[in-house]
Amino acid sequence: MRKYFLILLLASSCNSHRLLYHPEGKWIFNYQLHENLDSSVSVYTKPILIEFDEGGKLIFSQLGFKESTNTWLVNDDTLIYNSNKSIIKKLKRDSLILKENNDYYYFSRPKKRIINQSKTEIESILQTNIWMNDQGREVEYFNNNTMIESDITYNYNLEDTTKSITLNNWGIAEFNQNYYLFYYKDLATNSGTKEAIYQLHSVTKKSFSFVNESGKIISYYKKKEEFEKDQSLFKGKWVSRNSKDKRYRRYARDLYSKDESMILFDGDLIMEISDSILTFQIDTLRKIEYNWRINKENNILFLDKKTTLDNGKEIVLNIDYIYLNSVSTDLIKSRLENYILYDELDDQKSYLLNIYQDFQKVK
Incomplete structure (x- = not known):
């Protein structure tokens, strides 16, 4: 069932509404769909922001890694950048889908969200507390760009359910007057398993929320306990x-x-x-x-x-x-x-x- 749903999704994406092939402006990378040899589909995410400058300059930012500048142009329905070619499968005002071989890349436009804190203030708020969502998952952010996610899961070596954590790297990015929470792999420390970017929806001293790659709002709330360190x-x-x-x-x-x-x-x-x-x-x-x-x-x-x-x-x-x-x-x-x-x-x-x-x- 999942396979047929994805096929319909891809087919519906291949329409003629491409705004005359003008992708100018700023985009957020949502996810990549890769069709495997057995016809199954894998989903990948990365913390990527791109901007197509009207003068033909492409700014490609992989947060936590590097920013690069290339040139771009459109020939028929093909986007050409840095000697790479992608087929434009969909281009609307707020969505862009590119195809390269067996891969589909989904992008969306940034949407204006009013958050009254600065980047530094947001980082400070996230680092101050332990946060929990409605499913019981806890997250904790540290000032050295690392963070942990905690869940109760089955531990293979213990042969029992217990608290387990994953260690990731994080940051806050400002892009198009909006703020983004992103996760990345740090090759220097060989740390981090998650690569993703989420636009922040709201931030207060008691809660924060973001929009995930599927457009769903995910909320976290301050854990009530107060902790003292000795x-x-x-x-x-x-x-x-x-x-x-x-x-x-x-x-x-x-x-x-x-x-x-x-x-x-x-x-x-x-x-x-x-x-x-x-x-x-x-x-x-x-x-x-x-x-x-x-x-x-x-x-x-x-x-x-x-x-x-x-x-x-x-x-x-x-x-x-x-x-x-x-x-x-x-x-x-x-x-x-x-x-x-x-x-x-x-x-x-x-x-x-x-x-x-x-x-x-x-x-």
Whole structure:
């Protein structure tokens, strides 16, 4: 049924209302439909804004990545830009559909939305709270352009439903006197899974909403709980006993029992936390160092692995995180998201840790 619906959708798009093939102006990329070899259809999104200048200049902005400038022209029903060619399947005042091989690209015009805050004010509001929608999904935005989405889902390794998060990168863009919330993949940190752009519909201190790629308004509301951070609880030296009697990732014993490069760790995992640095160490192997930070709800610990380039610039190589089930003055009960924290050690071996870690404070 879905296949036939998409075929009808594409067929209805192929009309003659193309406004004499004049796409001048600004457009938002909504989504891409790709027809696969088995005739199924895949949908893709990316945070892209484009502008066709009347002088023949095309400004192409992939937010979070780069902006490029090319030339464009229309020949018959073909849009030619930067040596690429796309067939104009539909061109109306507020919608544009282009076709390249087995791909259809859907664009829409920006619609004027009155939002009284500035870009900086919107960013500040989003970073101040934890937000929740009617389906129970939570989002939290941070000032380093990362954010998390939280859902209750089935965890393959735990074989149970539990809270799971996805880590993405985000930003606010101003385009044609409107504001947009966008998500992107950061190639430098290898982080982010979502690529999309949504026009903001409203922003207040208690809620915000945006228009998704299908034109539906999605609303989030401020989570009512107020959270206090006492980061002094985390500081000090902690030890968690790993054992082969405890849970590793699913099928770990079957997968790695004969693998000499992957060790099912049985021993003490030592964690030391100072003001900004967190280290892990096992046995006499070297310490692995992270910069750490925590979310507003005090239940997710982020570990930023940083390095310094030859030019002196410091960058984040990757981001791991730990779920904090409970925290007290002498015990941190946690769940690891990345079960292999040791893959660059002195002995060139990797150590698989228990999923659950109960850290006892030793000093």
